[in-house]
Amino acid sequence: MNLLLLVVCILGPPAKAESQNDLLLFLSLERFQMFSSDDPAFDGTDNRATADILFSRSSDRFRFLGEYIWSDSESELERFQLAWQVDDRTMLWFGRFHSISNYWTTEYHHGQFMQTSISRPGLEEWEDESGPMPSHITGAWLQHEFSLNGQSALNLGLAAGLAPKFADNELRPFDLLDPESGHDLAISGRLVYRPDVLSMNQIGIATAYNEIVVDPLSTPTIADLQSIHQTTIGAFLNWHWADWRLSSNWVYFDFDLLYGDRRANDDFVLGYVQGEYSARPNWTIFGRTEIGFGEDHSLYLQLLPDFIAHRTMAGVRWEFADSQALTLEVADTSTQGANFDHDNFKELRIQWSTVFP
Numbered sequence: 375m376n377l378l379l380l381v382v383c384i385l386g387p388p389a390k391a392e393s394q395n396d397l398l399l400f401l402s403l404e405r406f407q408m409f410s411s412d413d414p415a416f417d418g419t420d421n422r423a424t425a426d427i428l429f430s431r432s433s434d435r436f437r438f439l440g441e442y443i444w445s446d447s448e449s450e451l452e453r454f455q456l457a458w459q460v461d462d463r464t465m466l467w468f469g470r471f472h473s474i475s476n477y478w479t480t481e482y483h484h485g486q487f488m489q490t491s492i493s494r495p496g497l498e499e500w501e502d503e504s505g506p507m508p509s510h511i512t513g514a515w516l517q518h519e520f521s522l523n524g525q526s527a528l529n530l531g532l533a534a535g536l537a538p539k540f541a542d543n544e545l546r547p548f549d550l551l552d553p554e555s556g557h558d559l560a561i562s563g564r565l566v567y568r569p570d571v572l573s574m575n576q577i578g579i580a581t582a583y584n585e586i587v588v589d590p591l592s593t594p595t596i597a598d599l600q601s602i603h604q605t606t607i608g609a610f611l612n613w614h615w616a617d618w619r620l621s622s623n624w625v626y627f628d629f630d631l632l633y634g635d636r637r638a639n640d641d642f643v644l645g646y647v648q649g650e651y652s653a654r655p656n657w658t659i660f661g662r663t664e665i666g667f668g669e670d671h672s673l674y675l676q677l678l679p680d681f682i683a684h685r686t687m688a689g690v691r692w693e694f695a696d697s698q699a700l701t702l703e704v705a706d707t708s709t710q711g712a713n714f715d716h717d718n719f720k721e722l723r724i725q726w727s728t729v730f731p
Contacts, residue, residue: 393433400426402486402727409720416719426484435459443484451551467515470550473508474531475562475582477610477623487727490660490691492703495646496682501545504680508584510547511535511560527571531564541589558585575614581607598634619650629674642668661688675710684708698728
């Protein structure tokens with residue numbers, strides 16, 4: 375099953391004539407080894423097993439999508455959303471969904487088999503993995519497609535809902551299974567140009583504004599910080615040329631950090647470039663570099679000491695049998711660290727992933 379078909383199964387238009395059910399099961403097993411000559415804390419091994427269950431039901435006018443993920447480190451209802459198809463090109467979603475301002479998340483979701491690399495860029499990491507911006511929003515999301523000449527199209531997305539809170543050194547989105555008050559506003563927009571709606575080529579821009587309430591009881595080290603107002607503006611690209619593929623995302627961050635009696639401003643740019651080459655029909659060689667500008671002394675990123683600040687990575691992926699893949703990845707990585715001192719270590723990852731049916 376190719377990537378385009380998987381995307382259609384997850385977010386494609388609902389069936390017109392009769393109800394249709396789709397069930398996808400993503401499985402992965404990963405072994406992660408860290409090496410560091412300077413800090414024993416970054417020298418060790420971790421194993422992770424993950425199961426991601428995604429169910430969708432579509433009818434003539436309505437669509438339901440639910441996703442539950444389980445691993446040896448978490449168990450969470452990731453998405454629970456209901457859509458009303460206004461017309462042939464417009465859909466209105468309600469519930470908990472992936473933030474439309476995150477390129478990687480909207481492209482690959484939680485399905486490890488869908489992405490070529492094992493790791494996600496630090497910029498695109500999940501909230502509970504020290505990601506710098508929201509990955510999940512609970513609210514409403516409008517999708518509309520503008521058809522252009524030939525097979526090209528513009529896709530517009532607008533979303534508004536509940537932003538995450540900041541607690542225990544991470545962003546915590548609104549949890550439908552354990553709802554808590556205190557979540558403020560999140561709004562976002564996304565515009566994507568696709569020269570051919572039947573291909574994966576696209577270029578787009580995204581922006582978001584998030585009012586993030588800080589829980590001082592869970593993180594007493596951040597003193598009197600009460601709220602974080604985050605604004606992001608980004609541009610992304612996913613393009614294929616014969617056996618080559620290039621994907622990239624660059625995001626400008628601007629923050630107002632509101633303390634009890636003062637405010638502080640913080641801004642920086644984060645980005646990455648990932649290249650892939652299909653050496654043979656079932657083999658892909660890939661690499662990625664992740665960098666930033668002005669992030670080394672960021673007040674906001676000091677709240678996320680495990681955030682991946684820099685990474686240079688290379689790997690190889692082999693697809694075999696029926697929708698199965700083995701991937702090997704090596705990287706030189708730096709986390710943000712404490713007191714503006716980056717923590718550097720080497721990474722070695724190997725992963726088996728698949729999707730059923």
